[in-house]
Amino acid sequence: xxxxxxxxxxxxxxxxxxxxxxxxxxxxxxxxxxxxxxxxxxxxxxxxxxxxxxxxxxxxxxxxxxxxxxxxxxxxxxxxxxxxxxxxxxxxxxxxxxxxxxxxxxxxxxxxxxxxxxxxxxxxxxxxxxxxxxxxxxxxxxxxxxxxxxxxxxxxxxxxxxxxxxxxxxxxxxxxxxxxxxxxxxxxxxxxxxxxxxxxxxxxxxxxxxxxxxxxxxxxxxxxxxxxxxxxxxxxxxx
Amino acid sequence: xxxxxxxxxxxxxxxxxxxxxxxxxxxxxxxxxxxxxxxxxxxxxxxxxxxxxxxxxxxxxxxxxxxxxxxxxxxxxxxxxxxxxxxxxxxxxxxxxxxxxxx
Ligand SMILES: [Zn+2]
Numbered sequence: 001x002x003x004x005x006x007x008x009x010x011x012x013x014x015x016x017x018x019x020x021x022x023x024x025x026x027x028x029x030x031x032x033x034x035x036x037x038x039x040x041x042x043x044x045x046x047x048x049x050x051x052x053x054x055x056x057x058x059x060x061x062x063x064x065x066x067x068x069x070x071x072x073x074x075x076x077x078x079x080x081x082x083x084x085x086x087x088x089x090x091x092x093x094x095x096x097x098x099x100x101x102x103x104x105x106x107x108x109x110x111x112x113x114x115x116x117x118x119x120x121x122x123x124x125x126x127x128x129x130x131x132x133x134x135x136x137x138x139x140x141x142x143x144x145x146x147x148x149x150x151x152x153x154x155x156x157x158x159x160x161x162x163x164x165x166x167x168x169x170x171x172x173x174x175x176x177x178x179x180x181x182x183x184x185x186x187x188x189x190x191x192x193x194x195x196x197x198x199x200x201x202x203x204x205x206x207x208x209x210x211x212x213x214x215x216x217x218x219x220x221x222x223x224x225x226x227x228x229x230x231x232x233x234x235x236x237x238x239x
Numbered sequence: 240x241x242x243x244x245x246x247x248x249x250x251x252x253x254x255x256x257x258x259x260x261x262x263x264x265x266x267x268x269x270x271x272x273x274x275x276x277x278x279x280x281x282x283x284x285x286x287x288x289x290x291x292x293x294x295x296x297x298x299x300x301x302x303x304x305x306x307x308x309x310x311x312x313x314x315x316x317x318x319x320x321x322x323x324x325x326x327x328x329x330x331x332x333x334x335x336x337x338x339x340x341x342x
Contacts (some may be wrong), residue, residue, distance in 0.1 A: 006254065058326075062319075065319070065322075069310060069315065069318070070309065070310045073310040073314070074307045074308070074309065074310070077307060077308050078305075078307050083308075083311075083314065086314075086319060087314050087318060090318055091318050091321045091322065094318070094322055094323060095321075095322060098322065098326065110278060111279060125300070142297050143259050143291065143316060145255060145259075147257040149254040149256040149257065150253055150255050150287075151255050151287045151288075151291070154287055154288075155286065155287055155290070156287040156288075156290040156291050156294075157290060157294075158289065158290035158294060159294055159297075160290075160293040160294050160296065162299035163297060172301065173306055176301055176302060176305050177305060178303075180305070181296075195299055195302040195303045196302070196303060196305065196307060198303075199265075209240055216263060216264075219263070220262075220263040223263075223295065223298055223302070224259075224295075226298050226302060227295055227298040230294075230297075230301070231294065
């Protein structure tokens, strides 16, 4: 089993939180601000938003939703693949945010908390529904070496310049998507956060609960696997 | 110095395997100057590792460019509708509770 630890939920009693939220004016402000595109707030603006959310401010809740839902959707969608699943995950994430905002301590960044909730929810969904059945052994696609440390298959072909010529953009996207889907779910999450979202290893560690060195190891192996997949598709050895 | 020479020799003579282990930190510019020098010296004499490095870099570049579906407006609306409904339900429940307790 993966070493991933599910996030421990905040402890404040649900009723207390709800009362607090209601006191701040429950119903009115969620509606009607649908398409307002908001600029990313500064850290100061964001903490103000969080404080308002904690006080039950609906407008703040929706501002946070609009700030983060596009990013979180992208991440969850990439991990899960299906729109319906992704929608469910994002709903759950923001429902949790709404209920547990009061217990958000602010010693981590809001974005880290949100990404963490999203990764947890997505991986939980995969685990519960056993959606990940087509896992592939990485070994076959990793580089191999002779006993003296040289590459096993030589010469190693440099296909980096010919890849784009050989495949249409669409085809390459499909190929890589399929390869990504063969990664272990946690490894895929790490790749998505790193290579698609541009997070640092340290941020990924905070988000996933892995150590930085575990993040590096997973990311490296996953990249080697993807590289091997591309090589094989081009008709070369993965080694 | 002797130690460094030995390390260089090991990398240049036989350790493509080591190169593949170091690639990750090399690209993140996390290698110590000495290891980086050894790494690059190995590359200068090993076309196989140059190919390996190029294809590794290309893999990362292609992965980064994978298109991801953006949040469709309809889905955004669905999610908000779901959240509003839940929030309303809790509000109604709390009003009922307050009324009940007051009675
Ligand atoms: Zn080599």
